Amino acid sequence: EVQLVESGGGLVQPGGSLRLSCTASGFTLSAYSMNWVRQAPGKGLEWVSQITGSSTRRDSAESVKGRFTISRDDARNSLYLQMSRLRVEDTAIYYCARENYDPSYGYYLFDHWGQGILVTVSS
Amino acid sequence: EIVLTQSPATLSLSPGETATLSCRASQSVSTYLAWFQQKPGQAPRLLIYGASIRAAGIPGRFTGRGSETEFTLTISSLQSEDFAVYYCQKSDNWPPLTFGGGTKVEIK
Numbered sequence: 289e290v291q292l293v294e295s296g297g298g299l300v301q302p303g304g305s306l307r308l309s310c311t312a313s314g315f316t317l318s319a320y321s322m323n324w325v326r327q328a329p330g331k332g333l334e335w336v337s338q339i340t341g342s343s344t345r346r347d348s349a350e351s352v353k354g355r356f357t358i359s360r361d362d363a364r365n366s367l368y369l370q371m372s373r374l375r376v377e378d379t380a381i382y383y384c385a386r387e388n389y390d391p392s393y394g395y396y397l398f399d400h401w402g403q404g405i406l407v408t409v410s411s
Numbered sequence: 412e413i414v415l416t417q418s419p420a421t422l423s424l425s426p427g428e429t430a431t432l433s434c435r436a437s438q439s440v441s442t443y444l445a446w447f448q449q450k451p452g453q454a455p456r457l458l459i460y461g462a463s464i465r466a467a468g469i470p471g472r473f474t475g476r477g478s479e480t481e482f483t484l485t486i487s488s489l490q491s492e493d494f495a496v497y498y499c500q501k502s503d504n505w506p507p508l509t510f511g512g513g514t515k516v517e518i519k
Contacts, residue, residue: 321504333455347507387504393464395460395464396504397445397457399457401455
């Protein structure tokens with residue numbers, strides 16, 4: 289069974305740093321691109337960052353570029369999001385999501401998500 | 412950056428009715444469009460990818476259509492468990508992988 293479990297969230301002051309982890313099980317992490325998606329309280333979904341297999345490509349939303357860094361350790365079955373210079377508007381539930389590829393049709397799909405972890409940025 | 416606009420923001424319907432949700436892209440995304448369902452306190456759940464392909468385990472009452480810039484998600488004969496928020500997403504593996512603002516389907 290595919291499982292994704294986020295950890296590392298909590299309360300942090302503006303300007304502070306936090307590192308989120310996502311532990312994967314039930315599949316070979318290295319074979320997949322992985323993403324972080326966040327959701328501010330009462331708001332919609334916002335894609336945050338993507339890392340492809342073997343870390344060949346990383347990209348982030350403009351809202352976090354230069355402050356957040358996505359990384360992975362396939363040997364530890366783990367995905368990370370290093371967040372620095374945090375702002376109040378970064379307060380959200382952060383989800384990790386697996387990006388699968390359907391070769392029959394040639395499409396990508398976010399087929400498995402973690403339960404999410406809350407990050408609160410407040411003084 | 413491609414922007415996805417969903418409408419309406421809220422849809423008030425009764426069980427058994429049909430829901431039609433719209434997602435409009437500011438530029439063509441071909442058929443690289445996915446739909447997700449999210450219930451309170453839960454992670455999003457993939458319903459449709461490739462604009463019209465139902466994900467594993469998704470009931471046939473969920474139908475996705477469209478291409479380029481105009482997409483719809485139709486939920487036939489609404490069941491109690493279908494009342495939720497629905498999001499569309501650009502899903503071409505080329506960031507940013509933006510989401511629409513969401514449509515809430517609520518019980519009338």
